[in-house]
Amino acid sequence: MEIPPGINDRDVRALWDCAPVGLCVLDATLHCVIANSWSGWSDDAAHTGRTLFELAPQIAERLSPAVRRVLTTGKPIDGLELYWMRGDIAKISLCNLSPLRDAAGMVIGVNCALVDISTRANIEAAERRLSLEIDHRGQNLLSNVQSLVRMSISDTSHDVDTTLGVIEQRVMAMGRVHNVLSREKWISADIHEIVAAEFAPFVGQTAADGPVLRLTATAARSLALILHELVSNAVTHGALTVQSGLVDVTWTRNDSGLNLCWTERGGPILRGPPPQMGFGGMLIDSSVAMQLSGSIVRHWDQAGLRCVVMMGEAVLAGDRTAPASGVLLGRRVLIVDDEPISSAVLTVALTAEGCEVLDAGHDLDEAIAVIDKTGPFDAAVLGSTLHGHSTQPLLDLLRRRTLAIVHLGPLAHHLPDLADGAAVEPILDSSLSHANLCAAVMAALAQVLSATR
Structure with missing residues (x-):
């Protein structure tokens, strides 16, 4: 030419x-x-x-x-x-x-x-992960609905119309908590919102009180179903069968997790526990044991049913009102992780412990730029890969800025090699549940920060 x-x-x-x-x-x-x-x-x-x-x-x-x-x-x-x-x-x-x-x-x-095409490839990888996550959640939701339908039908004490109504109400209870979780990007849900959603039709007859706590997505779904079953029982047999009846729900945080107390009063006098537990009661017991790592105690007082649901620490996604204390208080922690859900959960948990959390982004370009520009920080949480690429290029840069680094990875041999003479850098399994991963990261950070004081 x-x-x-x-x-x-x-x-x-x-x-x-x-x-x-x-x-x-x-x-x-x-x-x-x-x-x-x-x-x-x-x-x-x-x-x-x-x-x-x-x-x-x-x-x-x-x-x-x-x-x-x-x-x-x-x-x-x-x-x-x-x-x-x-x-x-x-x-x-x-x-x-x-x-x-x-x-x-x-x-x-x-x-x-x-x-x-690095940026485009990163976006496509994020879209693929999102597609897999949506598919996973959809499968879980279908499994939950199938279980509810199958076990509701097996409860032969109801006729067809009643059974259909029960199924519809249980699915609607799941839908309400899914709306909350969707708005919160499936990270966690405020326990106040979960209780309020179930109590909405009974304003004036219900009350709820407790500290601001956030539950994991799994715990939120399970608690919503438990509360729905308790409300249904109160409407059919308990305090909500009469206008003068009242239901109180309170919850408290303790060393082992979370206790929730359900108290009915002003309804019909109770003569003791029912002769046979129905599907609703079995659903509550199995949900508490299998999904909430806890137990339930029922007190059939004449004045009304009182239940205490004891849940394990794993249900908590981060207590925003917990007093910040200990070695993490006031620390600046950098998170370098391309998994958005675990990154967000870690941010919530570390913030609740009094940390200032710095987000280094989700690809190597962005991470290096942030590390170069940000001021001093005390610790770093580092994923093993970013969009399929090793985070090894970040290690020398990070080690010049901090002695406290916690690695996340599926297997130890997939993680970058530790430098000779480097400070101890804990390696955690990133396949842990989000709640357990948060606890492990905070414990590891506390350990390495204490060692580098």
Whole structure:
């Protein structure tokens, strides 16, 4: 192609340099003829004439066979994915190759164009994770509904219409807590909101009181069903059968977890426990034991039913009113993790302990930029990979800034090697439940921060 009149070589070179893609020309022996600045290889004496393997050893093994194929066949190749590092930054590029011909039409070299798709690849990876998460939640929801329907039908004490009504109300109870969790991005739910949703039809006959506490998504769903069953029982047999009846729910935090007390009064006089426990009672007992890591005690007082539901520590997603104390108080903690849910849960939990939490983002580029720009911090929580790339490039940078690093990973051998003589850096299994992972991270941070005081 001839250059139009009025456009000189300097104009072409300026256009070449400002193109938002990496451009280079390789000759038939895979030596660099010219390259623009976006490619990362300038065309000065340090690069011109060097081989592809000298210029880009990370991608040469994958790129060179494609270049030779273009030289041999004269046919272009589009969409070749290349993974490489520019300094400490992981990159993903799409490479297009086209033949460079002389005046006689002979192939004498190859034009290479590299488009950085790192950001797009990160977004696509996040979308894939989100799709898997939605599928997982959908399967769980269907399993829960199927169990409710199957066990409700097995309760032969009801006719068909009554059974359908019971199923509908139980599914609606699940729907109410799902609305809360959806608004909270499926991280956690405020116990006040869960109780208020179940008590909404009975304003004036119900009361709720307790500290501001957030429950994990699993615990929130289970507690919503438990409260629904207790409300249904009160409407059918207990305090809510009469206008003068009252129901109080209170909860308190203790060393072992959470206690919730359900108290009815003003209803019919109770003569003792029912002769046979129905499905609702069995659902409550199994939910408390299996989903809330706890137990339930029922007191069949004449004045009304009183229940105490004791739940384990794992149900708590973070107590925002707990007094901040101990070694974590006032510490600045950097979180580098590409799993948004665990990152958000850790942020809530560490903030509740009095930490200032710094988010380093979810890819290597963003993390390095944040680490470079942020002020001093006391500790770091580091995932083993970011969008499929090792976090090894971050380690030296982090170790120059802090002695307290906690690693997260599926298996220890997938994590970066610890430097010789480095401070102890705990390695935690990232497949733990979010509640258990929070507890483990906070315990590990407290340990390493105490050791580095």
